Amino acid sequence: ATIAVLPGDYIGPEIMQAGLAVLKAAAATTNFDYQLKSYPFGGAAIDATGEPLPEATLKGAQAADAILLAAIGGPKWDDAPQRPEAGLLAIRKALGLFANIRPTQVIPALVPRSPLKADIVSGTDFVIVRELTSGIYFGEPRELAADHAIDTMVYQASEIERILRAGFELAQTRRRHVTVVDKANVLATSKLWRQIAEQVAPDYPDVTVDYEYVDAAAMKIVQQPTHFDVIITENLFGDILSDEAATITGSLGTIPSESRGISGPSLYEPIHGSAPDIAGTGKADPLSMINSIMLMLRNSFQANTTADKIAKAVAATLAAGIMPPDLGGTATTESMTNAIIEQIK
Amino acid sequence: ATIAVLPGDYIGPEIMQAGLAVLKAAAATTNFDYQLKSYPFGGAAIDATGEPLPEATLKGAQAADAILLAAIGGPKWDDAPQRPEAGLLAIRKALGLFANIRPTQVIPALVPRSPLKADIVSGTDFVIVRELTSGIYFGEPRELAADHAIDTMVYQASEIERILRAGFELAQTRRRHVTVVDKANVLATSKLWRQIAEQVAPDYPDVTVDYEYVDAAAMKIVQQPTHFDVIITENLFGDILSDEAATITGSLGTIPSESRGISGPSLYEPIHGSAPDIAGTGKADPLSMINSIMLMLRNSFQANTTADKIAKAVAATLAAGIMPPDLGGTATTESMTNAIIEQIK
Numbered sequence: 001a002t003i004a005v006l007p008g009d010y011i012g013p014e015i016m017q018a019g020l021a022v023l024k025a026a027a028a029t030t031n032f033d034y035q036l037k038s039y040p041f042g043g044a045a046i047d048a049t050g051e052p053l054p055e056a057t058l059k060g061a062q063a064a065d066a067i068l069l070a071a072i073g074g075p076k077w078d079d080a081p082q083r084p085e086a087g088l089l090a091i092r093k094a095l096g097l098f099a100n101i102r103p104t105q106v107i108p109a110l111v112p113r114s115p116l117k118a119d120i121v122s123g124t125d126f127v128i129v130r131e132l133t134s135g136i137y138f139g140e141p142r143e144l145a146a147d148h149a150i151d152t153m154v155y156q157a158s159e160i161e162r163i164l165r166a167g168f169e170l171a172q173t174r175r176r177h178v179t180v181v182d183k184a185n186v187l188a189t190s191k192l193w194r195q196i197a198e199q200v201a202p203d204y205p206d207v208t209v210d211y212e213y214v215d216a217a218a219m220k221i222v223q224q225p226t227h228f229d230v231i232i233t234e235n236l237f238g239d240i241l242s243d244e245a246a247t248i249t250g251s252l253g254t255i256p257s258e259s260r261g262i263s264g265p266s267l268y269e270p271i272h273g274s275a276p277d278i279a280g281t282g283k284a285d286p287l288s289m290i291n292s293i294m295l296m297l298r299n300s301f302q303a304n305t306t307a308d309k310i311a312k313a314v315a316a317t318l319a320a321g322i323m324p325p326d327l328g329g330t331a332t333t334e335s336m337t338n339a340i341i342e343q344i345k
Numbered sequence: 346a347t348i349a350v351l352p353g354d355y356i357g358p359e360i361m362q363a364g365l366a367v368l369k370a371a372a373a374t375t376n377f378d379y380q381l382k383s384y385p386f387g388g389a390a391i392d393a394t395g396e397p398l399p400e401a402t403l404k405g406a407q408a409a410d411a412i413l414l415a416a417i418g419g420p421k422w423d424d425a426p427q428r429p430e431a432g433l434l435a436i437r438k439a440l441g442l443f444a445n446i447r448p449t450q451v452i453p454a455l456v457p458r459s460p461l462k463a464d465i466v467s468g469t470d471f472v473i474v475r476e477l478t479s480g481i482y483f484g485e486p487r488e489l490a491a492d493h494a495i496d497t498m499v500y501q502a503s504e505i506e507r508i509l510r511a512g513f514e515l516a517q518t519r520r521r522h523v524t525v526v527d528k529a530n531v532l533a534t535s536k537l538w539r540q541i542a543e544q545v546a547p548d549y550p551d552v553t554v555d556y557e558y559v560d561a562a563a564m565k566i567v568q569q570p571t572h573f574d575v576i577i578t579e580n581l582f583g584d585i586l587s588d589e590a591a592t593i594t595g596s597l598g599t600i601p602s603e604s605r606g607i608s609g610p611s612l613y614e615p616i617h618g619s620a621p622d623i624a625g626t627g628k629a630d631p632l633s634m635i636n637s638i639m640l641m642l643r644n645s646f647q648a649n650t651t652a653d654k655i656a657k658a659v660a661a662t663l664a665a666g667i668m669p670p671d672l673g674g675t676a677t678t679e680s681m682t683n684a685i686i687e688q689i690k
C-alpha cells in the first residue's frame with residue numbers, strides 16, 4: 001500500500017506526525033505493510049514552488065493507493081497570487097473526488113461537549129454526502145470586475161445522478177433513510193437535483209427518501225439532528241451544512257472525512273482547518289488525523305484489524321481521562337499520541 | 346397610514362386576523378389612525394387569479410405606506426405552473442426590497458426553549474442583514490434542461506455597497522460590531538463583497554468589522570452566538586444562516602422580519618412558513634404576526650406609543666403563563682389574542 005502524505009500548513013504537520021506515529025505502531029502489531037511518500041501541498045507548496053498543487057504532488061497523489069491530508073491555508077498566504085485553498089479545489093477536480101463523506105456522530109461520552117442540549121443531541125448519527133467537484137465551486141463563467149462579479153452554479157445530470165447513487169448506496173448500509181437537500185423552490189439546479197432524485201429513488205426501494213430545503217435543513221440539524229441518517233446535497237450547501245453539523249458534536253477536533261473518486265485513491269482529512277492560532281503550542285488535537293487514518297485503513301485497505309487496534313487504543317486513552325484541550329483535557333498533541341501508542345503496544 | 350394586508354395561505358389568514366385585532370385594540374387607545382387594504386397573494390392569489398402576485402396586489406402594495414404579509418405557500422400548489430413563492434420573489438424585486446432585517450434575540454424567559462445550552466445561548470442578540478433582491482435568486486442565465494441546469498450568482502458593486510451601508514448604519518444604533526459573511530476563498534462574488542466591505546468600512550470608524558466564511562459562520566452561530574451583533578451577507582447565505590439563527594432562539598413562532606426598500610413601503614412578515622399541518626387547528630402562534638406589526642409601527646410609522654402598548658400587553662400575557670403551544674403553553678391563536686387584547690384595554 002502506497003500512501004501519499006500531504007502534511008500542509010500550521011498544525012497540519014504536527015497532527016500528521018502524530019497520526020503517522022500511531023499508524024506505525026498499529027501496523028507493526030498487525031503486519032500491515034505500507035509505504036509513505038510525502039509531498040508539499042497548500043501554503044507549504046506555495047513557499048517551496050510557487051504553486052499550491054505542484055505537478056509532482058499531483059502525480060504522487062494520483063499514483064498512490066490512498067491520500068492523507070492534514071490541513072492547509074492560513075494568514076501567511078492571504079495576499080499570495082494563488083491561495084492554498086486553490087490547491088484543494090484543484091486536487092479534488094484532478095482526481096475526480098466527487099463524493100465527500102462527512103460523518104456526524106455524537107458518542108455518549110461527548111454529549112456534554114455539544115453546544116446542544118443533551119436530550120436533543122443524544123443519539124445523533126448521520127452522514128453528509130456532499131458533491132465535491134461541481135456546482136458553484138467550478139462553474140463558468142466566473143468573473144471579478146470592479147463593478148460586478150459573477151459565479152455560476154452548473155450541474156450535469158450525470159454528476160447529480162452519480163452522487164445520489166453514492167448516497168443511496170451508503171444509506172443501504174445504514175438506517176436506510178436519505179434526505180435530499182436542495183433549494184428547489186428557487187434554483188434551477190435544485191429542481192434538476194430533485195427530478196433526478198425522484199427518478200433514482202425507486203432503484204432503492206428499501207430506502208426512505210425525504211426532501212428538505214437547505215434553509216429548513218439548517219434548522220433541523222440544530223432542532224432535531226437525530227432525524228437524519230444520510231443527507232445528500234450539492235457542493236456549497238454541503239460545505240455549510242457539514243460544518244454546522246460538525247459543530248453540534250462538540251468535537252470538531254476529532255472528525256475525519258473521506259473524499260471518494262470514481263476510481264483511483266480516496267483522500268482522507270480532518271474536517272477542521274490549519275488553526276494558525278494554536279500552531280506550535282502542542283494544543284492541536286491529533287484525533288481528527290488518527291480518525292482519518294482509521295477511516296483510510298477500513299475504506300481503502302480493508303485493514304480492519306489495524307483500524308480496530310487504533311480504535312481500541314483511542315477509546316482506552318479517552319476512558320483513562322487523557323484528553324486534548326478541545327475535549328476539555330490537558331494532554332498535548334505529543335502526550336496524547338504517546339498515550340495512544342502505549343495502549344497499542 | 347395605509348397598510349396593505351396580504352393574509353396568504355394556511356395559517357396566514359389566522360395569524361393575520363389575530364394581529365389585526367391586536368392592532369385595532371392598541372390603536373384605539375392611542376389614536377393611531379390607519380386604513381387597511383387587503384389583497385390576495387401567494388397560493389390564495391393563484392386560486393383567485395392564476396397568478397401569485399396579481400397586478401392589483403402589486404399596485405396596492407406599492408401605493409401603501411407599509412405592507413403586512415402573513416405566510417404563503419403549501420402542498421396545494423406543488424404542481425401549479427407558478428408557485429406561491431414566485432410571488433414572494435416578484436414582490437421583493439418589484440418593490441426593491443433589498444434589505445431583509447432578521448433579529449435573533451433570546452430573552453431570558455425563553456432560554457429554556459432553545460435547543461442550545463443555556464450558557465451558550467444566554468444573551469444572544471444579533472441581527473442578520475440579508476441582501477434580498479440580487480445574487481443567485483435573480484441572476485441570469487438560469488436554465489433547466491434534462492441533462493443540465495444553470496443558476497447564476499451575480500452582484501453589482503452598487504448592490505453590495507447599498508446593503509453593506511444599511512448594515513453598518515444599523516450597527517451604529519447597536520453594539521457597533523459588523524460581521525461580513527462570504528465565501529471569498531472560493532467565489533468571485535464574495536471576493537467583490539469583501540473588497541467593497543474593506544472600502545466602505547472606514548466610513549464607519551466607530552464600527553468594528555470582522556470577516557467570516559459562511560461555513561465558519563454556520564458553526565459560530567451554534568457555538569458562540571453571543572459573538573455577533575450585525576451580520577451582513579448575500580441573499581442565499583442569508584436565507585440559510587437566518588433560519589439557522591432563528592432556530593437557536595427556540596421561538597420561531599414569534600420572530601418578525603422587515604424587508605426595506607430604498608424608498609417606498611417596507612414589508613413586515615413572520616419568518617416562519619404557512620404551516621399547513623396546523624392550519625385550522627387553532628395552534629398557530631400569533632406572536633410572530635403581532636411582533637411584525639410592532640416592528641411596522643416603530644419603523645414605518647414612528648408609532649412607538651402604540652407599539653409599546655402592544656409590547657407591554659404581550660409581556661404581561663406571557664408573564665401570566667398564557668403561552669401558545671410552540672412556547673410550551675396551551676393557549677389557542679384566539680385565546681392568546683384575546684388575552685393580549687384584554688391587557689391592552
Ligand SMILES: CC(C)[C@H](C(=O)O)[C@@H](O)C(=O)O
Nearest residue numbers: 073085088089239530531560
Ligand atoms: C477551504 C475551502 C475551499 C473548503 C471548501 O469550501 O470546500 C473547505 O471549507 C472544506 O469544506 O473543505
Ligand SMILES: CC(C)[C@H](C(=O)O)[C@@H](O)C(=O)O
Nearest residue numbers: 185186215430431433434584
Ligand atoms: C420561500 C423562499 C423563496 C424564501 C427565500 O428563500 O427567500 C424563504 O425561505 C425566505 O427566507 O423568505
